[in-house]
Amino acid sequence: MAAKNIRGKRPSASREPQQVFANIKSTGRLVAGFGSLLLMTVAIGGRSMPPGGASESLASVVRQKGHVAEDERIEKQIFEARMHV
Numbered sequence: 001m002a003a004k005n006i007r008g009k010r011p012s013a014s015r016e017p018q019q020v021f022a023n024i025k026s027t028g029r030l031v032a033g034f035g036s037l038l039l040m041t042v043a044i045g046g047r048s049m050p051p052g053g054a055s056e057s058l059a060s061v062v063r064q065k066g067h068v069a070e071d072e073r074i075e076k077q078i079f080e081a082r083m084h085v
Contacts, residue, residue, distance in 0.1 A: 024032070
């Protein structure tokens with residue numbers, strides 16, 4: 001004779017997702033949903049971090065801004081030189 005659970009039904013080997021969440025209250029479902037969303041957000045954020053960390057990426061941004069400023073100065077000098085010709 002097969003074992004029966006509390007409700008007198010035989011436990012199924014593979015449950016459908018609807019059956020798994022059917023016994024959980026709505027608060028539990030919301031907590032599980034937000035928890036999984038938070039976990040995915042943290043995983044994606046951690047994956048997108050550079051290997052050197054935030055300090056290295058900040059230094060890279062500062063270097064790039066310095067290059068942009070230098071490029072703008074050069075463009076201005078070229079424009080002024082063209083105006084004098």
